[in-house]
Amino acid sequence: MLEQLEGSQAVARAVAMCRPEVISAYPISPQTHIVEKLSDLVRTGELEPCEYMMVESEFAAMSACIGASAAGARAYTATASQGLLFMAEALYNASGLGLPIVMTLANRAIGAPINIWNDHSDSMSQRDSGWIQLFAETNQEAVDLHLQAFRLAEELSLPVMACMDGFILTHAFEQVDLPEQEQVDGFLPAFEPRQMLDPAEPMTIGAMVGPEAFTEVKYLMHAKQLQALDAIPEIAAEFTEVFGRESGGLVRSYRADDAETVVVALGSVLGTIEDVIDEMREQGVKIGALAIKCFRPWPIDEVREALSGADRVVVVEKAFAVGAGGIVGQNVRLALSGCDSTVFDVVAGLGGRPITRKSLRALFDDVVGGELEPGGLHFLDLKTDVVEREIGRNQNGRGLGPHAENILRDIGTVASDSH
Amino acid sequence: MAEQKIKGYQTGTFVVGNRLLDPEQRSTQARTERSNTLTSGHRACQGCGEALGARYTLDAAMRASGGKLVAANATGCLEVFSTPYPESSWQLPWVHSLFGNAPAVAAGVAAALKAKGREDIRVVGQAGDGGTVDIGFGCLSGMFERNDDVLFVCYDNEGYMNTGVQRSGATPPAARTANTKPVGPEPGNVFGQGKNVPMIAMAHEIPYVATATVAEPRDLEQKVERAIGMRGARYIHVFVPCPLGWGAASEDTIRLARLVKETGIFPVFEAEHGELTAVSKIRRRVPVTEYLKLQRRFSHLFKPEPNTEVLERLQAGADRNIERFGLLADDEGADFPGEATDLARPPEKEQGPPPALVEPDTDSNTSMLLKETHGKPR
Numbered sequence: 001m002l003e004q005l006e007g008s009q010a011v012a013r014a015v016a017m018c019r020p021e022v023i024s025a026y027p028i029s030p031q032t033h034i035v036e037k038l039s040d041l042v043r044t045g046e047l048e049p050c051e052y053m054m055v056e057s058e059f060a061a062m063s064a065c066i067g068a069s070a071a072g073a074r075a076y077t078a079t080a081s082q083g084l085l086f087m088a089e090a091l092y093n094a095s096g097l098g099l100p101i102v103m104t105l106a107n108r109a110i111g112a113p114i115n116i117w118n119d120h121s122d123s124m125s126q127r128d129s130g131w132i133q134l135f136a137e138t139n140q141e142a143v144d145l146h147l148q149a150f151r152l153a154e155e156l157s158l159p160v161m162a163c164m165d166g167f168i169l170t171h172a173f174e175q176v177d178l179p180e181q182e183q184v185d186g187f188l189p190a191f192e193p194r195q196m197l198d199p200a201e202p203m204t205i206g207a208m209v210g211p212e213a214f215t216e217v218k219y220l221m222h223a224k225q226l227q228a229l230d231a232i233p234e235i236a237a238e239f240t241e242v243f244g245r246e247s248g249g250l251v252r253s254y255r256a257d258d259a260e261t262v263v264v265a266l267g268s269v270l271g272t273i274e275d276v277i278d279e280m281r282e283q284g285v286k287i288g289a290l291a292i293k294c295f296r297p298w299p300i301d302e303v304r305e306a307l308s309g310a311d312r313v314v315v316v317e318k319a320f321a322v323g324a325g326g327i328v329g330q331n332v333r334l335a336l337s338g339c340d341s342t343v344f345d346v347v348a349g350l351g352g353r354p355i356t357r358k359s360l361r362a363l364f365d366d367v368v369g370g371e372l373e374p375g376g377l378h379f380l381d382l383k384t385d386v387v388e389r390e391i392g393r394n395q396n397g398r399g400l401g402p403h404a405e406n407i408l409r410d411i412g413t414v415a416s417d418s419h
Numbered sequence: 420m421a422e423q424k425i426k427g428y429q430t431g432t433f434v435v436g437n438r439l440l441d442p443e444q445r446s447t448q449a450r451t452e453r454s455n456t457l458t459s460g461h462r463a464c465q466g467c468g469e470a471l472g473a474r475y476t477l478d479a480a481m482r483a484s485g486g487k488l489v490a491a492n493a494t495g496c497l498e499v500f501s502t503p504y505p506e507s508s509w510q511l512p513w514v515h516s517l518f519g520n521a522p523a524v525a526a527g528v529a530a531a532l533k534a535k536g537r538e539d540i541r542v543v544g545q546a547g548d549g550g551t552v553d554i555g556f557g558c559l560s561g562m563f564e565r566n567d568d569v570l571f572v573c574y575d576n577e578g579y580m581n582t583g584v585q586r587s588g589a590t591p592p593a594a595r596t597a598n599t600k601p602v603g604p605e606p607g608n609v610f611g612q613g614k615n616v617p618m619i620a621m622a623h624e625i626p627y628v629a630t631a632t633v634a635e636p637r638d639l640e641q642k643v644e645r646a647i648g649m650r651g652a653r654y655i656h657v658f659v660p661c662p663l664g665w666g667a668a669s670e671d672t673i674r675l676a677r678l679v680k681e682t683g684i685f686p687v688f689e690a691e692h693g694e695l696t697a698v699s700k701i702r703r704r705v706p707v708t709e710y711l712k713l714q715r716r717f718s719h720l721f722k723p724e725p726n727t728e729v730l731e732r733l734q735a736g737a738d739r740n741i742e743r744f745g746l747l748a749d750d751e752g753a754d755f756p757g758e759a760t761d762l763a764r765p766p767e768k769e770q771g772p773p774p775a776l777v778e779p780d781t782d783s784n785t786s787m788l789l790k791e792t793h794g795k796p797r
């Protein structure tokens with residue numbers, strides 16, 4: 001049924017329809033509305049049986065999910081940013097133990113400087129944690145991905161992160177088609193754990209593994225992720241059959257068949273990118289887009305197939321590896337190794353800076369017109385004057401205070417245009 | 420009616436010889452149906468107090484729960500020596516996740532069981548002192564505060580043994596560890612403020628808190644059984660000597676665990692909902708030096724000459740416990756030599772106890788042996 005809903009409310013209700021038995025979460029913006037709603041649903045008995053644990057930290061939230069999942073319960077949590085980092089040790093543990101926990105990540109920047117707004121530096125920081133990472137473009141897709149995430153997690157016995165852009169999606173009111181409970185029950189069978197703490201059949205989970213077997217155990221984790229490359233499209237196809245709409249999968253191309261230039265991105269920014277593409281197409285520019293729906297496992301073949309015909313590939317990403325360059329960009333280059341396509345790395349939307357049609361248009365024009373240098377790392381809408389002044393100040397000596405303070409002083413603390 | 424006093428104590432303590440007891444009251448360890456939860460073949464050092472403590476605790480918990488038990492273990496010696504892949508010494512469902520999260524993992528297990536309507540299955544979380552009082556402390560306090568249905572057991576060997584004997588928040592003052600060596604102007608561990616987690620647990624007013632040592636398995640077992648019989652957050656802090664980390668003889672594990680209580684260094688007590696309900700009495704008070712000198716981690720306090728200042732401070736700490744918890748026995752009882760059921764060595768020559776700090780309370784003799792070991796606190 002179509003409803004006008006806040007993204008967080010929609011996701012919370014979708015999660016509830018997946019019948020988690022244990023929810024353990026710690027509040028952090030912009031995830032709060034999701035877990036608040038779930039708490040309501042548990043308190044009123046609408047979601048039952050379910051234990052909602054109000055833990056004292058994200059580390060405990062993930063740890064309780066680990067315990068609950070190991071005890072055979074469907075376990076769920078949600079977090080963002082600093083919260084994800086606070087659970088980092090437990091994230092690796094959950095994936096290493098092969099526990100099918102599902103987590104919503106309301107993507108937010110990582111400090112310092114502390115910043116509550118959207119970018120992808122949180123999910124990218126945990127890209128190698130062994131979790132599957134799915135990215136939603138819209139609130140509808142965020143809803144749909146959660147249903148698929150539980151299916152996928154439990155089919156393969158590994159944890160899944162469903163990523164949705166903080167504020168941009170979590171706090172946006174949009175029309176969302178919420179599924180019927182019976183449909184969800186048909187799509188997502190009851191959880192049958194692959195391993196379980198059961199006094200009737202005692203087993204040891206989490207033994208110490210030395211050099212004699214560690215490589216093999218880790219290889220099996222990798223093999224399972226590769227299996228997910230098959231399972232994700234299968235589950236997405238089945239989802240379409242049941243619910244009548246397309247959602248999820250590995251990648252999605254947009255007007256890219258004959259495109260000479262293809263823009264690669266993740267998440268909600270694709271909407272804006274597609275608007276710009278439409279505009280440029282009208283003017284005869286052969287440009288298209290490739291949405292990465294699943295970043296881990298990395299769908300290397302699908303990306304290669306989708307991009308190898310393009311002369312220019314522009315990766316617009318909301319995070320980067322400090323001191324190295326683009327993260328998605330590096331993965332795209334790996335997929336395109338041996339191809340002739342030129343890859344441009346563009347960092348955009350950090351800490352909630354709006355990615356506007358105007359800026360994207362200018363960027364794409366530069367790429368198509370051969371104005372952008374292919375090798376370097378580009379920052380969309382970087383205030384070069386601000387940066388240069390601060391670099392200049394720092395050349396004059398030490399003890400000048402933190403960059404953030406200096407820049408804020410420079411531009412005036414109220415000059416934020418981040419929303 | 421005239422009562423007949425039975426004096427079946429082990430030398431120097433109020434511990435009653437197992438064989439003198441009613442079969443029902445005998446140790447779980449003495450039973451043929453003992454579950455051997457931590458079974459043989461593990462790789463703990465000879466005389467490891469932690470292995471003993473875990474075995475006593477979990478066998479008793481298995482008995483009390485009718486075999487319906489799940490354990491969540493923190494990283495540490497216990498986890499490492501019991502599960503060298505692909506072997507496991509555990510005969511119960513057991514999960515190890517991380518060093519600092521065992522209380523939260525256990526709470527997650529309990530939540531899962533509740534959601535599934537399987538609250539007949541009981542949950543134990545366990546960790547060393549590091550995993551409890553230091554890195555796992557936030558998770559522990561959260562579990563207490565929520566009153567999650569978990570019995571958490573700390574095996575306190577007073578240091579990070581698994582990583583090579585470094586100091587923890589539970590390491591006693593003056594003790595030598597790998598990072599508090601007897602060098603510099605203040606040799607050994609510093610005199611900090613201490614971190615008494617049993618009392619911090621009491622401050623959470625959880626249903627049950629107890630301390631115990633591996634020298635008195637029946638006392639420990641009884642506490643575990645009581646704890647398993649209750650719901651909500653429960654905490655047992657077990658003192659477990661570590662021969663390797665302390666530089667003690669393997670055969671002195673029980674002796675040290677006994678002395679730590681009889682000196683007053685480690686008060687053995689029970690508390691419910693934040694109130695002290697019972698203390699285990701000291702039968703014959705022993706100076707702390709008797710305990711310290713058996714351990715190389717304190718040898719710098721005796722050589723080249725005794726460091727009287729530090730020894731006095733340590734004695735003062737024990738004296739304070741004795742006073743605070745009312746640890747001295749009202750009635751020292753008659754001597755009953757022999758029947759030292761789990762004392763590895765023959766008793767040494769008696770030493771005169773230091774003067775009692777508390778006036779003996781003469782009119783509260785009890786006839787029940789068990790009551791005598793669990794007298795009322797003052």
Ligand SMILES: Cc1ncc(C[n+]2csc(CCOP(=O)(O)OP(=O)(O)O)c2C)c(N)n1
Binds near residue numbers: 497518519576
């Ligand atoms: C996050 C983290 N920090 C440090 C360690 C290293 N480490 C493993 S066990 C341990 C000490 C364990 O001490 P304790 O909990 O007292 O148990 P014991 O080995 O003494 O029984 C340490 C420091 C770790 N595994 N994880």
Ligand code: SF4
Binds near residue numbers: 464469580663
């Ligand atoms: S080092 Fe200590 S705690 Fe660890 S196995 Fe040896 S005796 Fe036991």
Ligand SMILES: [Mg+2]
Binds near residue numbers: 574577578587
């Ligand atoms: Mg220890």
